Amino acid sequence: MASNAIRTQKTTIGYSIVTPPTTYSPLGEIISFDGPGGKASIIDITNLASDAKEKLPGLPDEGSFSLVCNYSGDDAGQAALSAARMNQTLTHFKVTFTDASTAVFAAYVMEYKISGKADSKVEVAITMEITGAVDWTATP
DSSP states (O other): OOOOOOOSTTOEEEEEOSSSOSOOEEOOSEEEEEOOOOEEEEEEOOOTTOSSOOEEEEEEEOOEEEEEEEOOTTOHHHHHHHHHHHHTOEEEEEEEOTTSOEEEEEEEEEEEEEEOOTTSOOEEEEEEEEEEEEEEEOOO
């Protein structure tokens, strides 16, 4: 059976600090991303009449979304996310995959961490905490 796998290369990630977002500005120099993806807590509904543990899923928690970028002091997107962390601004994100499917969500920037080492480049790791649901749109 043929695979429906898609390439990561050319995936784009945009952001907007406007609510509701009408356009998304691009984030530059992205090396990798992780998320969105989350889980739900388990609610124990076991009672004295139960024969075994009984459970219900709790509210979905979409978790976090993280990026690693080549640091660029000239990148407006990286500067905007650094400012969003400092100001605790709700920021909207849109991940567009190479098959044109998308993931759209709102998040708070929780970490903006620059690092470097000898014989390498300067990188920035950005971690966001998603609030609310992720809107997944399949390939048009």
